[in-house]
Amino acid sequence: MSETATPRPESAQLDCPECHTSITYYDVEDSEYYACPNCHAYFRWSGEETPKVFGNYKDAPKTSPVLPLGILGLLDGALYRVVGLTSRCEANHPQYSWREYQLLQPETGRYVQLAEYDGHWTLIWAASHLDKNREDFKLPDFRIFNKYQSRINWALGEFDWDIESDQSLYVTEYVNPPLLLVQEKRGRESNWYRGRHVAPEELATAFNISRSALPHTEGTGMAEPAPGSRSWPALWTLTGILIAALLLTQLLLAVRTGSPVLSQTIQVEPNTTATAAPGTGRVLVSPSFALDHQTALDIELNATLSNQWLELPVSLVNEQTGRGFEFTKNIEFYSGVEGGESWSEGSREVEAVLSRVPAGRYHLNFYPFTEKGVSPEIKVTVWANPALPSNFFVVLALILLVPGFQLLRRHWHERRRWANSDYNPYATEE
Amino acid sequence: MLENLLNFLRPVRLYALLLLLPLAWFAWGTATGTRLLGDDNESTETLNAPGTGGHGHAGRGLYFHK
Incomplete structure (x- = not known):
């Protein structure tokens, strides 16, 4: 791990001890563990004559990974090369598996990881003195997301540590999208890692590959920001x-509405002419009122009904032009006591709104129709410039x-x- | 301060422009005395008041004039 004055060699070759395929590796100084991309043998070699083979990842796919070994990409302004890949799963839930790409920064020898789960990507790096003062990585801002131990399904490429030893790590993940914190504990040893969500589009641009070459996303990523987060x-x-x-x-x-332009109580009187149907009241006419500008009118009608009904066609008539607005309201109110409990139904008060009533002089005509022998009083209140809450x-x-x-x-x-x-x-x- | 606010709102500037439509609708309703969801007027004569020129005396017989 020591720094040397001589420039780091960009890559070197070694032969797989199992299938003798020539393997290109990039971290010439530090890599010790290798998984052959051809036969998937996992072995250690640190310059000795005979590499030590630990086994073979038989489950490794035959096809090239989404990010092939050796590919270069530009992330966060730094150039990285993909040098290794592991597929892992949770020890207790093997159905949950993900991929971790080892990315080497050739100039500094610094490693970061790109993890992919269900098509969602996160960039993870070791917390270091370089970014320890970042305010956005305070643990109290994060929520615990998962705790697990992992198992290696298969691996490709080179590593500077024994990836199988990771099985003894206890991993805890915390999220505060788009950021995440990862704690790895082994005994009393604890290491912290930081990470962020990487959008597939950003990844495709970084490695100059097609977006469609990346796996389809399913569900929501662990640290994927919610839609519209920026705005x-x-x-x-x-x-x-x-x-x-x-x-x-x-x-x-509401304040502008002021006092009503008309407030009048009128009495329904039966129409006693021979041609009138029973229950028909005489036509009632309100006093005139003036509107000095076009406005809406709010007409409140309050009838003194008690277990009665009243059908009340109303017309608003412009006295200069004869033009009219009309509406009909049915007012009914019933109440009583049943089983010791009082009840009521309907309402004595109704309201009507007329829009865009032009300036002018107006009066209201009422054509009441009710039960025979009923003569309720109707309190009429007309408001100009109502606030129109609707x-x-x-x-x-x-x-x-x-x-x-x-x-x-x-x-x-x-x-x-x-x-x-x-x-x-x-x-x-x- | 206003400049800071405008900068802060910059990500939603197009949406803010779109919101001018309902706000203008509200202002129009207030200025013309119009209930936006419709009113209780049942008269065919003044359904489009006050610009109802041309309907002549239709419906005149419905009203009782003082």
């Missing part, structure tokens, strides 16, 4: 500002549409992430 704070800040402005406007509109809620819903959609996407993204964890916070909900 998430800005999105909610913008939403907050707009909602505050909308709320303020709505309050100002307008507020419609626009509020539109403003919240995209943030709400993003919230849902992020929620499902998180659920998929934690579905791969033994510490799934959503597990109790399922």
Whole structure:
């Protein structure tokens, strides 16, 4: 591991002790363990005459890995070469397996790892004095994701340590997407590693390979950032500002409404003419009121009904033009006591909104129809410039549409992430 | 401070422009006295009030004039 004044040789060759294939290796000074890419024999060689063969990874694939041994790539501004690859699985759950590529920085001899699971990639490096002061790697900000011991399925390439000895490591992973922390413990020895999510597109660019050559992603990666993470704070800040402005406007509109333009109580009287149907009331006419500009009108009707109903067609008539707006409201209110408990149904009060009523002088006509012998009073209140809360809620819903959609996407993204964890916070909900 | 806020909101500037549509709709509803989801008016004569020119006296007989 010592630094020498002479430049590091870029690569060297050795023969596989089993199949005698010539193997190119790159960490000429430090590599000691090798897995033959041809016959998959795993052996140690550190310059002695006869390498020591430990076994053979029979499960190794015959095809070339996604990132072939020897390929160069540029990650985080540094040049790395793929020199080794291991396939591992959890000791207790062998169905969970992943790949770890050993990346050597030729200039410095520094190693990092690229791990791939279900098409999701993470770059992992040993915590060192070089980045110990980074504020974004504080353990309290991270959540425990997984604890396991690993087993080697197969390996290719060169290593500067005995990869089989990793079986005695206890690994704990913590995540704070897109970052992760990994603790490896063996006895009292503990080593920390740091990592970050690497998007497949970034990886394809870094190694100058096609995105389609990389494995398809399934589910959510352990440290994969949620969708829209970059714009998430800005999105909610913008939403907050707009909602505050909308709320303020709505309050100002409510204050603007002021006093009613008409407030009158009218009495329903039976129409006693021979042609009138039973229950028909006389046509009632309200006092006039003026509107000095186009506005909406909010018309409140409150009838003194008790176990009665009233059908009330109403027309708003412009006294200059004769133009009219009309609406019909059915008012009914029933109440009583049954089994010692009081009940009520319906309401004595109804409301109607008329939009875009032009300036002018108006009155209201009422054409009541009710039960025979019923003559309720109707309190009529007309408000000009109502605040129209439905307008507020419609626009509020539109403003919240995209943030709400993003919230849902992020929620499902998180659920998929934690579905791969033994510490799934959503597990109790399922 | 405003400059910092604008810089902070930069990632959502296009979305902010899109949001001008519902805000403009709200402003139009307020300015014209329009209930955006429709009102209770059942008169065919004034359904498009106040720009209903051309309907003449249709429906006039429905009303009782003072």
